[in-house]
Amino acid sequence: MLRLFTTPTGLVVERDGAHFPVPHALTLDALFASADPLSVLQVALAEARPCDTPDALLAPLQSQEVWAAGVTYYRSRTARMAESKDSGGGTFYDKVYEADRPEIFFKATPHRVAAPGTGVRIRGDSKWNVPEPELTLAINAAGKIFGYTLGNDMSSRDIEGENPLYLPQAKVYDRSAALGPCLVVTENLPGPDAVIAIEIRRAGATVFSGETTVGQIKRPLPSLAAWLYRENSFPHGAYLMTGTGVVPPDAFTLQRDDEIRITLAPVGTLVNSVL
16 A cells, blocks of 8 residues: 655655655656556655655646546435425435436546645535535546545535536536545555544534444445446546535535545545635
């Protein structure tokens, strides 16, 4: 397992507690395009010397699109049904939860993704906004999962609940997603007991916290990746958010200057403020 960080000056890998610079010839696009990213990264580090711990981070992507899977947790299913009950769309989510075909939707291009420590946004035309903490798969050009990171799928629940056809507006806008703080490059995905936790702080106090486990995801992770790549090509690979199992209560909505903290070991904690 290697932890790969993207910094303003290049890629840095943490291995066994030490940090090493990645040769500039090996870009994230090249890594996602390779057949075996872990081996490629290990070879690139063969003669690397330790460097300082990075103090500024970018989101761990270059040309990769970010996609998302929905209704993969039972908690997400019930929340989506509740928010859509007045529009008559509630049964859509129940059917998707039980169907063979998952819900998969486009989430963000690279310029819409917020880096660790920077701001995510809530829409000005929405009154009910929440973060969604998600295990996010790194998938190479051939459709192989080779690592994972943390994602924040910012969502406008009132827009989505008004009509399921408004999903793109509820999900896709500037800084509607965040990724990081690193990309874990590994042959092993998190086990079912791996905990995804979220804490939202307002004026220094915790206003919401919750957690779930990877084992609560209904669908096998390789299956989600396979559905994304069905009839679709990604020359530079892609990221796939895998859904959320932690949803704040209906009375909660984000406010500007809230701090969102999402944690999963060994990725670390993804921290973003609300603009």
